[in-house]
Amino acid sequence: MPLEYWLAGALMASLTLYALGAGADFGGGVWDLLSSGPRERAQRDLIAHAIGPIWEANHVWLILVVVLMFVCFPVAWAGLSTALHVPLTLMLLGIVLRGSAFTFRAYDDASDAVQRRRGRVFAIASVITPLMLGICAGAVAAGRVRMEGGQVIGGFVRPWLAAFPIAVGLLAVALFAFLAAVYLTLEAGDDEALREDFRRRALASGIAVGVVAFLSLVLARKGAPLVWEGLVGRHWSLPLHAATALAAMGALGGLARRRFEFARTCAALQVTFVLWGWGVSQFPYLVPPSLTFTDAAAPPAVLGAVLEALAAGTVILAPSLWLLYRVFKGRRAET
Amino acid sequence: MTNLLAARSQMAISLGFHILFSVVGIAMPLLMVIAEDRWIRRGDEASRALARTWAHGTAILFAVGAVSGTVLSFELGLLWPTFMAFAGPIFGMPFSLEGFAFFVEAIFLGIYLYGWDRLAPRAHWAAGVLVALSGVLSGVFVVIANGWMNTPTGFRMVDGRAVDVDPYLAMRNPAAFSEILHMTIAAYLSVGFAVAAIHAWRLLAEPDNLFHRRALGIAFGMAAVSALLQPISGDVSARQVAEHQPVKLAAMEGQFHTERGAPLRIGGWPDEETGTTCCALEIPYGLSLLAFHDPRAEVRGLDMVPRTDWPPVRIVHVAFQVMVGCGSVLSGVAALGLFLAWRRRGLPDQRWFLRLLVACGPLGFIALEAGWTVTEVGRQPWIVHGVLRTADAVTPMPGLVVPLVTFSAVYVLLSFVVIATLRRQVFLSPHIPAPTAPRPGEA
Numbered sequence: 001m002p003l004e005y006w007l008a009g010a011l012m013a014s015l016t017l018y019a020l021g022a023g024a025d026f027g028g029g030v031w032d033l034l035s036s037g038p039r040e041r042a043q044r045d046l047i048a049h050a051i052g053p054i055w056e057a058n059h060v061w062l063i064l065v066v067v068l069m070f071v072c073f074p075v076a077w078a079g080l081s082t083a084l085h086v087p088l089t090l091m092l093l094g095i096v097l098r099g100s101a102f103t104f105r106a107y108d109d110a111s112d113a114v115q116r117r118r119g120r121v122f123a124i125a126s127v128i129t130p131l132m133l134g135i136c137a138g139a140v141a142a143g144r145v146r147m148e149g150g151q152v153i154g155g156f157v158r159p160w161l162a163a164f165p166i167a168v169g170l171l172a173v174a175l176f177a178f179l180a181a182v183y184l185t186l187e188a189g190d191d192e193a194l195r196e197d198f199r200r201r202a203l204a205s206g207i208a209v210g211v212v213a214f215l216s217l218v219l220a221r222k223g224a225p226l227v228w229e230g231l232v233g234r235h236w237s238l239p240l241h242a243a244t245a246l247a248a249m250g251a252l253g254g255l256a257r258r259r260f261e262f263a264r265t266c267a268a269l270q271v272t273f274v275l276w277g278w279g280v281s282q283f284p285y286l287v288p289p290s291l292t293f294t295d296a297a298a299p300p301a302v303l304g305a306v307l308e309a310l311a312a313g314t315v316i317l318a319p320s321l322w323l324l325y326r327v328f329k330g331r332r333a334e335t
Numbered sequence: 336m337t338n339l340l341a342a343r344s345q346m347a348i349s350l351g352f353h354i355l356f357s358v359v360g361i362a363m364p365l366l367m368v369i370a371e372d373r374w375i376r377r378g379d380e381a382s383r384a385l386a387r388t389w390a391h392g393t394a395i396l397f398a399v400g401a402v403s404g405t406v407l408s409f410e411l412g413l414l415w416p417t418f419m420a421f422a423g424p425i426f427g428m429p430f431s432l433e434g435f436a437f438f439v440e441a442i443f444l445g446i447y448l449y450g451w452d453r454l455a456p457r458a459h460w461a462a463g464v465l466v467a468l469s470g471v472l473s474g475v476f477v478v479i480a481n482g483w484m485n486t487p488t489g490f491r492m493v494d495g496r497a498v499d500v501d502p503y504l505a506m507r508n509p510a511a512f513s514e515i516l517h518m519t520i521a522a523y524l525s526v527g528f529a530v531a532a533i534h535a536w537r538l539l540a541e542p543d544n545l546f547h548r549r550a551l552g553i554a555f556g557m558a559a560v561s562a563l564l565q566p567i568s569g570d571v572s573a574r575q576v577a578e579h580q581p582v583k584l585a586a587m588e589g590q591f592h593t594e595r596g597a598p599l600r601i602g603g604w605p606d607e608e609t610g611t612t613c614c615a616l617e618i619p620y621g622l623s624l625l626a627f628h629d630p631r632a633e634v635r636g637l638d639m640v641p642r643t644d645w646p647p648v649r650i651v652h653v654a655f656q657v658m659v660g661c662g663s664v665l666s667g668v669a670a671l672g673l674f675l676a677w678r679r680r681g682l683p684d685q686r687w688f689l690r691l692l693v694a695c696g697p698l699g700f701i702a703l704e705a706g707w708t709v710t711e712v713g714r715q716p717w718i719v720h721g722v723l724r725t726a727d728a729v730t731p732m733p734g735l736v737v738p739l740v741t742f743s744a745v746y747v748l749l750s751f752v753v754i755a756t757l758r759r760q761v762f763l764s765p766h767i768p769a770p771t772a773p774r775p776g777e778a
Contacts, residue, residue, distance in 0.1 A: 054445055056398065060434065063434050067434050070423040071431055074421070085413055088409060096745060301501060309431045316439060320442045328449065328453075
């Protein structure tokens with residue numbers, strides 16, 4: 001297997017871990033925005049409590065994705081950051097506002113009015129960021145980012161302002177909100193009422209995911225022919241859809257029957273399948289239809305060095321992450 | 336405003352903003368673990384309270400540093416796509432290593448901040464040590480990448496394309512070592528003096544508060560040691576720049592013409608039109624001596640290259656004077672404080688000295704910003720020294736004024752919120768009265 005395919009795999013893996021971790025942190029922000037009912041305050045506190053220790057570590061996956069892109073696939077990254085300048089910049093603003101507003105709220109004893117305003121900023125930025133991320137992914141998948149001779153053609157708006165990319169943006173928001181609600185049913189611990197709040201939210205957002213996913217698929221037929229073909233016409237299309245559907249039903253079923261750990265596993269699998277479904281449907285293209293992973297790849301000496309760095313980094317990272325989650329998310333931590 | 340100027344301004348503002356928070360991420364964890372260690376070894380409650388308060392401050396500043404650093408990692412591509420398409424593979428290696436260092440930093444900071452009651456004291460302290468170490472490493476890797484932009488190695492140019500790329504060789508670029516040394520010490524120096532100033536200010540109001548006495552002792556200790564070491568690393572940097580970036584050195588010193596036995600100019604106002612630097616205090620042979628350790632050495636002037644290859648001389652020269660000026664004052668204050676501490680065998684808490692420390696609070700950060708101005712503006716008109724011009728690297732995206740104004744506004748707003756938040760943290764700090772007659776050597 002050529003080196004660049006290993007790196008494509010590493011890229012997808014990082015993106016997946018970003019979605020499963022940071023995605024849920026953004027989803028938490030969505031539920032902060034939508035918190036309501038008699039336990040409004042308790043919902044917000046639970047979300048803040050769940051996100052607090054881990055959001056910065058989860059966020060680093062995105063940095064890794066960016067670095068892998070510009071080191072290993074520099075031409076593609078130059079093209080994407082030119083054609084998608086606007087949504088990427090909006091996403092950055094979202095990242096800055098979400099992170100800082102959350103931290104200020106968590107560590108400061110300002111007046112209630114100030115804290116509410118910070119909460120509002122945190123919540124709204126938590127919606128904008130995944131929306132923009134999804135729009136960027138949708139624009140790439142749709143083949144709307146065109147490059148010729150290393151230069152972007154087709155302007156700075158046309159690549160991303162279209163029905164399909166926006167549908168994918170909404171799908172990202174819905175998926176992350178779903179993931180967060182499912183995780184929060186477990187975070188709620190013994191608080192039955194709070195757990196029920198998030199169980200209902202998880203079920204509702206799970207259905208929303210299905211609706212938006214279906215809408216995206218319909219739009220893909222015209223808006224993203226490559227993905228459409230990948231999702232319907234290849235020999236692995238049916239098993240992939242079956243697996244995704246099974247995971248989705250497992251998650252909803254688990255929620256309905258209050259098997260929350262099972263639901264969490266299924267929801268995480270569902271998100272993973274959606275991401276990898278997109279990945280394999282456009283493979284071997286990185287920026288379809290202009291650049292394949294091989295076209296965009298850096299020299300082999302660089303790819304080899306980065307793979308060495310990834311291997312060494314993983315040896316340090318894996319036990320550290322395990323420790324982080326054990327301390328804060330393990331069974332012992334729930335007391 | 337041209338697109339190029341807008342892009343450069345946005346990059347400058349993003350870097351200038353981020354740098355303040357990144358040095359906090361490097362230096363605060365050290366203060367935090369020193370205080371916690373003191374608590375564990377001596378059971379000193381003031382030190383424990385101090386470690387917790389400093390950890391709060393670190394959490395706030397680290398978060399802003401993490402998100403503003405993310406902005407920078409994207410801006411490299413958003414503003415300079417041509418640069419990244421060319422340079423990404425060559426100088427990107429340290430960024431991928433930095434990714435993991437940052438991971439470790441974020442993970443163990445999470446464990447440290449939220450784990451006070453979940454871990455045994457030594458395990459908790461060890462998490463803090465890992466934060467401090469990985470914070471330094473993150474900085475080291477980023478600075479290596481900047482060193483490459485100043486002294487690019489690890490490739491050959493053939494027909495406008497880079498060939499024979501060796502990312503490990505690129506990491507061992509000539510500027511890397513001196514930049515790492517200078518920047519890491521600068522982090523401890525600037526943060527040390529800023530923290531010392533805050534606690535000195537509080538001590539003026541509550542002279543017997545043990546909390547602030549401990550804080551001042553630790554912070555000033557770190558600041559003073561760094562301030563005494565920094566001139567040595569400055570000398571290493573100056574000789575490196577003299578050898579590998581003579582144009583930058585000439586701009587720093589306002590040296591327009593090549594000469595033997597060049598004088599060191601203190602202050603002064605360079606004029607690019609007339610090719611002179613007026614009003615400077617000139618120390619004969621000083622520059623030759625400092626840059627090459629030989630009073631008769633030839634120092635090449637800006638006239639060695641065409642004027643189109645000059646950086647903005649005035650900015651670089653003045654920024655360099657500001658950096659050296661602030662650094663010299665701080666070294667003097669450090670020596671004075673250590674002398675006072677030695678004479679008293681304790682905290683130098685004379686009111687006049689506390690006032691002096693308060694006045695010196697911002698100087699480290701000013702020196703830091705000025706130093707980065709020297710490095711970055713001094714590299715112009717190149718984005719990769721001698722290889723790629725900044726003007727050729729900018730994005731074709733029109734209307735860059737819009738993100739410039741937006742990010743500037745957000746950063747100004749964030750600065751106000753950070754200051755207000757930290758102010759409240761300082762006023763929340765506990766009052767722990769000192770015993771009436773402090774034992775010698777205490778605090």
